[in-house]
Amino acid sequence: MLLNPVEKALMNNPIRAAIQRYGEGAALRRLGGRCDGARALEVGCGRGVGMRIIREEFGAAEIVAFDLDPDMVRLAGTGAYVADAEHIPEPDASFDAVFDFAILHHVPGWQRAIGEIARVLRPHGRFYFEEPTGKLTRMAAVRALLDHPEQGRFEPEEWFSAVENAGFEIQARRALLADRWLLGVATSR
Ligand SMILES: C[S@@+](CC[C@H](N)C(=O)[O-])C[C@H]1O[C@@H](n2cnc3c(N)ncnc32)[C@H](O)[C@@H]1O
Numbered sequence: 001m002l003l004n005p006v007e008k009a010l011m012n013n014p015i016r017a018a019i020q021r022y023g024e025g026a027a028l029r030r031l032g033g034r035c036d037g038a039r040a041l042e043v044g045c046g047r048g049v050g051m052r053i054i055r056e057e058f059g060a061a062e063i064v065a066f067d068l069d070p071d072m073v074r075l076a077g078t079g080a081y082v083a084d085a086e087h088i089p090e091p092d093a094s095f096d097a098v099f100d101f102a103i104l105h106h107v108p109g110w111q112r113a114i115g116e117i118a119r120v121l122r123p124h125g126r127f128y129f130e131e132p133t134g135k136l137t138r139m140a141a142v143r144a145l146l147d148h149p150e151q152g153r154f155e156p157e158e159w160f161s162a163v164e165n166a167g168f169e170i171q172a173r174r175a176l177l178a179d180r181w182l183l184g185v186a187t188s189r
Contacts, residue, residue, distance in 0.1 A: 001106045002069050004147045012075070017049045020101060024183065025053040028099075028128045031172035032185030034059045035126060038096035041065065043085045043117065044103025048076030054099055064090070085113040093122045100129040105137060105152040111162045118166040121188040127168060130183035131159065133175075156182045 003011065010016060036059035042050050045065035054060045066083035067073050073080045083089050086109045098117045104110040117127055134153030136142060154162075156175040159182055163170060168186035175182050 035097040040097040041095045042099045050101045088116040108149040108151040114166045127186045136180035
C-alpha cells in the first residue's frame with residue numbers, strides 16, 4: 001500500500017534519515033553484525049537512505065533495492081526499481097542479505113513477502129528487519145493520520161512465528177516500546 005501524504009512527509013526528511021541510521025540501523029548492526037562484501041537487497045527502499053546505510057554501515061558490496069512507489073524509486077536513484085514485496089522479481093538464492101526497514105506492515109500479504117525474502121536469500125543469508133506492530137498502528141492518533149492495511153497489523157509473536165515458518169532461524173529478536181516495535185535478524189537455512 002502506498003504511503004499517504006502525511007506518512008510520506010514523515011519518511012522523507014532528515015530526522016527520519018538520522019533515526020534510520022543511528023537508531024534502527026545501528027541496533028540491527030549490533031544484533032546481526034555487518035555483512036561485508038555482501039550482495040544485498042532492500043525491500044521498500046523509500047527514498048534510498050537505507051541503501052546508503054547498508055553500504056556505509058553494513059559494508060555491503062552491491063545493493064539492489066525496490067519500492068512499490070515510483071516517486072520513491074526516482075528519489076532513491078541508481079540500483080532501485082519498482083516492484084511489489086509480495087512478488088520479488090529476483091532469482092532464487094541470489095542475495096547474501098535482505099533488509100526490511102519498516103515496510104511489511106504496509107503489505108497485506110506480509111507473510112507471502114517473508115516467503116519471497118526466504119526464497120531470494122542464499123543458504124545462511126541474513127534477513128535484517130524492523131517493523132512497527134499492530135499495537136502502534138492501531139493507536140487512535142496513528143489511525144487518524146496514516147493509512148495501513150488491516151492485514152498488516154501484526155504483533156511480535158505473530159511476526160516471529162511467520163519468520164520461522166518461512167524457514168528462518170531467528171538469531172536475535174527484540175520487542176520494544178511495550179511491544180509497539182520489533183526488530184531482529186534471522187538466518188536462512
Ligand atoms: C514506512 S515507509 C519506509 C521507507 C523506508 N524503508 C524507510 O525506512 O524510511 C514504507 C515503504 O514501503 C513501500 N511499500 C509499501 N508497500 C509496498 C510493497 N507491497 N512492496 C514494496 N514496497 C512497498 C512504500 O512505498 C514506502 O516507501
